[in-house]
Amino acid sequence: MNRTRLKLTIFVCGIFICMLDTTVMNVALPEISVAFSTSLNNLSWALNIYTILFAALTIPLTRVAEKFGMNKVIMLGFILFGIGSLISGLSNGIEILVFGRAIQSIGAALVFPLSMILGIKLVETDKRTGVIAVLGVTQGLAAALGPVIGGVITQYLTWRWIFFVNLPIVIFILIIGCNLLDFSEKNDDIHNFDILGSSLSISFLLSLTTVLTQGRNWGWASTTSLIFMFSSVVFLVSFLFVELKVEKPMIPLKLFKNRNFMGASIVIIFSNLFLVAVTVILPTYYTNVKNFDALNASFMLIPITLFIFITSPIAGFALNKVGPRILISFGFSLMMIGYIGYTYNGLNIQLYSCFYGALVGAGYGLITGPITVIAASDFTGELLSSSQSVTGVLRQIGIVLAVALFVSGLYSNLNDAQIESESYISSTVSKLNVPEEIKPHLIKKSNEGLKNQKSAKIPKRHTGNIKIDKRINKALLDIKNTAQSNVLNAFKRLYREAIPFLIVTIVLTLLFWKNKF
Incomplete structure (x- = not known):
């Protein structure tokens, strides 16, 4: 070698x-x-x-x-x-x-x-x-x-x-x-x-990434979150002002005057956002809903990894032949089809989950090879160094945004699912033809089962009366299935709500670049 x-x-x-x-x-x-x-x-x-x-x-x-x-x-x-x-x-x-x-x-x-x-x-x-x-x-x-x-x-x-x-x-x-x-x-x-520019860039990125990663825990409308959001805006504006005035800026802003680099920057953020939204959320689903262990849950991501490995080298070398517009828009289209699949049967059946994961991985692979080339293509020397440090930051921002938006969205959806299930429990039990004195007990036990679905088992006997116990078990089974369906829909809704943003990204990609690179 x-x-x-x-x-x-x-x-x-x-x-x-x-x-x-x-x-x-x-x-x-x-x-x-x-x-x-x-x-x-x-x-x-x-x-x-x-x-x-x-x-x-x-x-x-x-x-x-x-x-x-x-x-x-x-x-x-x-x-x-x-x-x-x-x-x-x-x-x-x-x-x-x-x-x-x-x-x-x-x-x-x-x-x-x-x-x-x-x-x-x-x-x-x-x-x-x-x-x-x-x-x-x-x-x-x-x-x-x-x-x-x-x-x-x-x-x-x-x-x-x-x-x-x-x-x-x-x-x-x-x-x-x-x-x-x-x-x-x-x-x-x-x-x-550029000491001042460096300090302001660090302060801006610390404020932004901290609030994005911790905002869900603090509460997005909390005083702490609002202070960090406001601080990040102030630091960003100050940083841009300084960089326009200083002789040797931390980031040469003329980078963003370059059409290829500007387009690549946006694509880097969104491609990593849409990839990590699957690689973070999918193991959570299989671990907490399907009760897989960590190993088997992680195996569900292998199709994504495999197809990134297969398609990205091909895309990097095909860039000059077909151009960025076709490659990148097709890549986002494949990711969108994968997302659409997750909103239907991709989370119900493991085989389909692997197939849609492969589409997401193939789509990301078609994007990541070309976009790295595009981001560096027009630069040498100091501009090349700056472009690579900036794209490195943009990748991390894409990852942080994915965690902030999708994990927060998931918690919100799961909370809605919990409320819907509790309402269904109350309605179903109240209509149940059983003695009134056992209804509060059934509601309590059903709500406890919602909070810990792994241990939610339906006992066969409740009152000793076969007919009444049969009615209760039928109602409890219906409640359990409905609660599981609500949780499943919480995950599906997460991907459904992302589809319009993928469509917008595809349209912008088609409009932004020329057909040849």
């Missing part, structure tokens, strides 16, 4: 572990919750701190790397990521775990954008397409593989190994990197570093 391929291997591995750790922890949360004797709600910080800091620090840390040397700084990033993984795996409490994840995220904020930039710089401008496609495919594949790998590791080892598995990869990268990378590079122009 020649030096260029070995270097590319380093950068591919770097992107893989950074994106993997955005989703690998999801299915392990119940086991970690038991190990730490804490609620899943408290564990949300261990999950979200990674995404929050990853998004907030990527842009300024990339600029720091430009000043001190990207090869040196990326190795520092790998060391921090490895240390964070070790601390997380050895943690014996929620505080240590959150600390370890924070160290991991700082490392990821260095490794991810620098892997993209250095990987692209390995080849001449006219030969970029293949390398960019590989790097882009790795991102989507790793994010989709996260829950699957997390489920397998949690089932056969322990949750700690979802962090320990990073260590041999990091050690391998450090050994190869120290022998291959040039550490003599430097840039003495450190005095022009």
Whole structure:
């Protein structure tokens, strides 16, 4: 293997572990919750701190790397990521775990954008397409593989190994990197570093991602959420004002004057949003509604991962032949068909779920390869570095938006389902031809069954009277089926409500780009 391929291997591995750790922890949360004797709600910080800091620090840390040397700084990033993984795996409490994840995220904020930039710089401008496609495919594949790998590791080892598995990869990268990378590079122009712009960008992204990840717990209309929302707007406006005035901005705003980059930015956010909305919600459905264990729930995501792997390399190389308009709009169309399928029978039958998941994965694969190429296609030097750090942040924003919108929507739908089921219970029991004194007991037991459907079993005897018990059991079975249907519809409604947004995205894609790239 020649030096260029070995270097590319380093950068591919770097992107893989950074994106993997955005989703690998999801299915392990119940086991970690038991190990730490804490609620899943408290564990949300261990999950979200990674995404929050990853998004907030990527842009300024990339600029720091430009000043001190990207090869040196990326190795520092790998060391921090490895240390964070070790601390997380050895943690014996929620505080240590959150600390370890924070160290991991700082490392990821260095490794991810620098892997993209250095990987692209390995080849001449006219030969970029293949390398960019590989790097882009790795991102989507790793994010989709996260829950699957997390489920397998949690089932056969322990949750700690979802962090320990990073260590041999990091050690391998450090050994190869120290022998291959040039550490003599430097840039003495450190005095022009945009400190104010950096501070404002960090403040904006911290405020935005924090409220998006924690807003459901705080309440979207709560004082805390409103303060964070207002702060994010103030920081964004201030950041834009500063960047327009400063000589060497943190983010060159002329990036967004480039039509290809502007379109790619929007597509990156929405494609990741619609992908993660499936990879996060689907395991939740199979674990909590279908009573699958973490391993089998994660296996339901394999068709998504497989078809990302199949279609994304093809799409990256087909970009010049068919153009972005056809590829990307067709990709979103496949994702939309998958969503439509989930609103009908995709959540009722596992085979159909796999089929619709394959469509979502194929659609995302057709998007992620080309869009990574498009985002980097017109830039070199400083603009290339800035474009990759910005697209890295946009991916994280897409992931955070998916969690914020779809998880909040799911909780709202499940709450509506609970209310509908309680109303149905009250109505059904009140009309039941049984002694009045046992009706309150039936209502109470039925409502308790709603809150813990895994243990909701219908007893055969209630009064000792065969005819009355038969009527009661028939009513209770009807209540149970109705409650399960209401929960199922809560998940289906989530995808149904997303379909109009997918249609709008397809139309905008068709209107935005020319037919040829």
